[in-house]
Amino acid sequence: MKKFIAFLFLSTIGYSQNDYPKDFISPLNIPLDVSGSFGELRSNHFHSGLDLKTQKKEGLDVLAVADGYISRIKISSFGYGKAIYITHPNGYTTVYGHLQKGNGLIEDYIKKKQYEKKSFEIELFPTPSELPVKQGDVIALSGNSGGSGGPHLHFEFRETKSEKIVNPLQFGYNKLAVDNHNPELYGIMAFPIDSTVVNKSQLPIPISFSKQADGTYKASKVIANGKVGFAINANDKCTNPYNKNGLYKVNAYLNGVLYFQYEFDKFAFDESRYINNFIDYFTYKSKGQRFQKLFFETSYPLSVIKNNKNNGIINTQPKASYTLRVEMFDFQGHQVNILIPIEYGTSEVAIKKEVNTSPYFLKSKIENNYSKENISVFIPENTFYDDFRLNFDVKDNVLYLHNDKVPAHKNFTITYSNVEGLSEEQLKKTFIASVDGVKLDYNKTTRKGNSLSARVRELGVFKLAQDTIAPRIYNVNFVEGKNIIKQNTISVSISDNMSGIDTYNAYLNGEWILMEYDYKTSKLVHQLADGKYKEGRNDFKIIVTDDLQNSTTFESYFFMNP
Structure with missing residues (x-):
């Protein structure tokens, strides 16, 4: 297997508190271009790794970043699609997702198991001796499988024992994926807590701001007569000016005292859905904007939140004034500050909160x-x-x-x-x-x-x-009775109008054959290179069933004559 010796520098940056190993290589033979960052805000979850662009195409070599063994293989129509997990002797596991296929003996191993289990979707746990790898081995080709929105490699690190996800930049990849951009601010919101009125509003209200000559953002004055919390809509750009990525760290200081902080170094998978409490969910569902709250009303166990006082809620007092200084960081250390002046004050209510009188x-x-x-x-x-x-x-x-x-x-x-x-x-x-x-x-x-x-x-x-309607089978890529010796694949499209595809099974001359399902294109594809056809006439049959067991069968035949 091909070797690629591009070892990472052994340097660290000031924000890293842990001595993570830095002797991993790049998983790709091209400059790293990040389209998705660790901890980035996604639908119902925090992003758990780096999304690395693959030059808008599939089929690039994916490399083992260190010695180890393939400890898990998961093939799914959704999520990470085709994914390979490598356990390393230093206590970490690396994950490579959205692959096109495994390489060489690895792909042979996968296909053998798929045919044994008669299933495209499988999950395998090879022993340490079955699929060992060396640093630089080509383990797979990059792809666009599963829930991918375009060709790229999903790459992540996990602690092998705890399975907590760790920011890949901690392992030195910040030296290969260099971030030259500052974080950017798009919005500030103030949230009245309980009966507080903020800027004449009992409802969350946007706060205007302007960018100063030194790059600092200064908000207009906030007038509140009690408890108030704040949220920001902000992001960072990493290796290019196009993809909006997540912030690495935010510190909020109230009159110079650290009041609220979060930092995306690592988190557990079962914490990920807490993103819906981390952001202001109402604004997200209403307007599609993700405001990251710098407070919470009820405690919840999200480990990236640290050093908070009074849950980040500011309780304004008569004759008092405050300055909330919010510091936004990316992993490279670029810092941008936000200054929010706050004063206690009473005013008429112009925007009233609707009172829910439900008895429940x-x-x-x-x-x-x-x-x-x-x-x-x-x-x-x-x-x-x-x-x-x-x-x-x-x-x-x-x-x-x-x-x-x-x-x-x-x-x-x-x-x-x-x-x-x-x-x-x-x-x-x-x-x-x-x-x-x-x-x-x-x-x-x-x-x-x-x-x-x-x-x-x-x-x-x-x-x-x-749901009484059976799935559709259509767009068959061969004409019945024709010789298809020059084709590489058999493919059909499938769809269901309601409960969704549950099972699909295809047969060639009565023998089960592997068909790979891509829900994005609605296609099932069989590679004729699997060698399941015979010379002469071949009878093809496929059965597709939805979740309520409505079923459709398609049968045809073709010839394979040299």
Whole structure:
């Protein structure tokens, strides 16, 4: 396997508190160009590694960054797509995601297991002696598999024992992916807490600001008569001026005293969904903007938050004035400051907060149960971050459960009990749907007798719906009865209108064949190089089933004549 000896410099930067090893090489044979940073704010999660551009194409060599062994291989239609995990003897594991395919013996190993299990999607845990690698070995080719939005390599570090994710820049990659850009500020918001009025508003309100000659951002004066919190909409650019990446660290000082801090060095996977409490979720759902809060009202276990006083909430007092200095950093050490002057003051309320008078008060730290007619909702403890009045109602068998602008951290259960008026066959095809305007979204639904239950993680409107339509199979890339000896693949497109594709199985002359599924293109592809065809006539069959077991079968034949 090809070697690439591009060892990283053994330098550290001032922000790193841990002596991480620096003897790893680049995972690519091209200059590193970062499109996604560690800790970057994503939908329902913090980004867990670096996204490295691959020059808008697939098929680049992906290298083992150090000696070790391939300890895990996961092939999935979603998430990281085709991913390889290498365990190293120094206590760390590296992850390489969105691959096109493994290289050489590694790809042979993967395909053998896929054919043994008769499944494209597999998860494997090779022993240390099965797939050892040396630093610089080509382990795979870069790709665009899984949930990737374009060709790139997802690259991350984990502590092998704890499986906590560590910022790859800590291992010296800041010397190969050089950041020459300062963090940038796009917005400031002030949040009145409890009955406080801020700048004549009882609701969160934008604060205007201007950029000074020295690069500092100065906000207009904030007048508050009690407790107030702040949030910023900001990001950083790393190796290029186009991709908006996340900040590495933020320090907030109140009158010179460190009051709130967060720093993206490492975190655990089970912390990642706390992003929905880290940002102002209401603004994100309403406007698509992610404001990073410099406070919280209820404590939650997000380890990147450190050194906070009074949960970051500023309690303004009569005749007092304050300055909140917010320092934004990238990993390279570039610093940009924000100055927010704050004064105690009273004023008329121009923007009033709407008071929710719902009788259903949800206490976030305990279990909550709600029911009306034959519909019930069970909400486990700590499903929501804060206590609030929940809008709950049932009309014409439709459940109205608050709105999707309050984030749920865990699944809660909706149950329709003793469903009447449906035949056995109809019940088999019935599910609890989320209602989005005129669109219905499928939720996986379990059945016990005549009762249906779904575990969901978003508030909103729900109703019973049915999926009786089988998946489609179309765009077959060969003509029945034709000789396709010059083709490299057999492919079809598949789709489902409601519950989604559950299984797909293809057969050539009665023998199961591997077809790789890419949900982004809706295509299933079989590589004829797998050698499963025979000379002469070949009979092809594919069966596709959706989640409610509606099934479609397509059969055809072709010839393979030299």
